[in-house]
Amino acid sequence: MSLYPQMIIRPEKIVENTLKVMSWLKPHHIDICGVTKVTCAHPAVVQGLLDAGIREIGDSRIENLKRIRPLVGPDYPLMLLRLPMLSEAEETVIHSDLCLVSEKSTIQALSKAAGKQGRDYQVILMVDMGDLREGVWEDQVADLAAFTVKIKNLRLRGVGTNLACYSGAEPTWETMEAFGKLGLEIAGQFKIENPVFSGGNSSCLPLLRQRGMPAGVNHFRLGESLLLGVNVLDRTRLADLDEGGFELKVEIIEIQRKPSVPTGSIAQNAFGEKPQFTDRGVHSRAILAIGRQDIQIRGLTPLMPGVEVLGASSDHLIVDVESVAHKLKVGDTLSFRPSYAGLLAACTSEYVKKTVAEE
Structure with a gap:
């Protein structure tokens, strides 16, 4: 079995980041749902969150929740983060304890599934505060809540929102204040005990660090900040x-000196793109055994000075190594820090080995 490409996981870094973020949120009485979806719920990542003291884990896929359950035990709360499909209502109720919802038909399906299982199931109503992904508009939340509290076998836990994922809509004080106020109103109107006002994801942390968080918001769903340590609004290091x-x-499979501009006229490449090239003369170029089938190319930051990512086909990554200080050869490896998109693709690819670094 080949050793590369290989994604190396360092759980101690996840623990350190999580403990720091928890210390930021504690004065504001904000709880964390640790999100594992970017790594397909890798056991080392799950364990890192548990070791840091995370008391709830969320994922977007039932398959991942199934992998998490044996690691956390039967009583540990698991949240399904993606709105459940009607066709997976029964599995949702079996493998999670609560989920995010926005459609009455989904709520009814979950109620029926919970009845079959002889249990009560919990839901959080999603509100669209401007990112234009999931959720009803603010003026529709009370109607959806009134509908939900009348449904058998379901318990309304609160409201949630999501920002800076699809459209990049940034959490502002005004947006979060409106969300918190709405949550408090819904909790009061429908007498929700210990309500959850899930104010979003890692994109909320810069605002919290700068100004705090408006009244009401008491829950975040965090993944990227804990795992990668970045400000998700601009991908710089967070604090x-x-x-x-x-x-x-990744392993090098070829090193050759070649021109920086292709020969002849340029048509579309294998992905329907027409690349642009800058003539920099003849340079040393390395080909690595990974490609777009495994990784998001723009999500790779070389860790060796002098390495520059040029592009990739489905299974070849081309890098410029002209400025590398020492001589590279076939069989050597190069390392990269992945972005969220890069980590997501690599962890999903069965061709990328996942290993846990020894402390």
Whole structure:
């Protein structure tokens, strides 16, 4: 079995980041749901969150929740983050304890599934505060809540929102204040005990660090900040978090000196694109054994000075190594820090080996 490409996981970095973020949120009485979806709920990532003291884990896929359950035990709360499909209502109720919802038909399906299982199931109503992904508009929440509290076998836990995922709509004080106020109104109107006002994801942390968080917001669903240590609004390092939780190591399969501009006229490449090239003369170029089938190319930051990512086909990554200080050869490996998109693709690819670094 080949060793590469290999995604190296450093759980101690995840623990350190999580503990720091928890210390930021504690004065504001905000709880964390640790999100594992970007790594397909890798056991080392799950364990890192548990070791840091995370008391709830969420994922977007039932398959991942199934993998998590044996690691956390039967009584540990698991949240399904993606709105459940009607066709998976029964599995949702079996493998999670609560989920996010926005459609009455889904609520009815969950109620029926919970009745079959002889249990009560919990739901959080999603509100669209401007990102234009999931959720009803603010003026529709009360109607959806009134509908939900009348449904058998379901317990309304609160409301949630999501920002800076699809459209990149940034959480502002005004947006979060409106969300918190709405949550408090819904909780009061429908007498929700211990309500959850899930104010979003890692995109909320810069605002919290700068100004705090408006009244009401008491819950975040966090993944990227804990795992990668970045400010998700601009992908710079967030405060003193550690960006070294993951490292992609890839083997060199060719090194040649070649022109920097192709020969002849340029048509579309294999992905329907027409690349643009800058003539920099003849340079040393390395081909690595990974490609677009495994990784998001723009999501790779070389860890060796002098390496520059040029592009990729489905299974070849081309990098410029002209400025590398020492001589590279076939069989050597190069390492990269993955972005969220890069980590997501690599962890999903069965061709990328996942290993846990020894402390």
